[in-house]
Amino acid sequence: xxxxxxxxxxxxxxxxxxxxxxxxxxxxxxxxxxxxxxxxxxxxxxxxxxxxxxxxxxxxxxxxxxxxxxxxxxxxxxxxxxxxxxxxxxxxxxxxxxxxxxxxxxxxxxxxxxxxxxxxxxxxxxxxxxxxxxxxxxxx
Numbered sequence: 001x002x003x004x005x006x007x008x009x010x011x012x013x014x015x016x017x018x019x020x021x022x023x024x025x026x027x028x029x030x031x032x033x034x035x036x037x038x039x040x041x042x043x044x045x046x047x048x049x050x051x052x053x054x055x056x057x058x059x060x061x062x063x064x065x066x067x068x069x070x071x072x073x074x075x076x077x078x079x080x081x082x083x084x085x086x087x088x089x090x091x092x093x094x095x096x097x098x099x100x101x102x103x104x105x106x107x108x109x110x111x112x113x114x115x116x117x118x119x120x121x122x123x124x125x126x127x128x129x130x131x132x133x134x135x136x137x138x139x140x
C-alpha cells in the first residue's frame with residue numbers, strides 16, 4: 001500500500017470516505033437519524049436562484065451553504081431560508097442549529113447571524129488569509 005496525494009480526487013472516493021466516517025460516528029453515538037435538508041428558491045424555468053442546505057442528525061442541524069443570487073438580494077430571502085430551515089430542524093426534533101460561514105459573508109463580526117439569535121462559538125482568523133472562519137450556534 002502507498003499514500004497518494006490527490007488534488008482532484010474522484011467524487012465517488014470522497015463520498016466513500018464521508019460515508020465511512022458517518023457510519024462509524026452513527027454507530028458510536030447510537031444516533032442514526034441523519035437526513036439531508038435543502039430548501040431552494042427556483043425561477044419559472046426551475047433554475048435555482050437561492051437556497052440553503054445542510055443536514056439534521058442526533059438532535060442537531062448543521063447548515064453548510066446559504067446562497068442568494070445577487071439579483072435577488074435585499075428582499076429578505078436569506079432570512080426566509082434561515083427561518084424555514086430552523087422550522088424544519090425543530091420539526092425534526094433538533095435542539096440547535098450550527099452553521100459555518102466566513103466573516104466576509106456574515107457582515108461585521110457575524111452581525112447577520114447574531115441579530116437572529118445566533119451565538120458565535122468559534123473563530124479561526126486568517127482562514128483564508130485576510131478573512132476568518134466563523135461557527136455559530138442557535139438554540140431552538
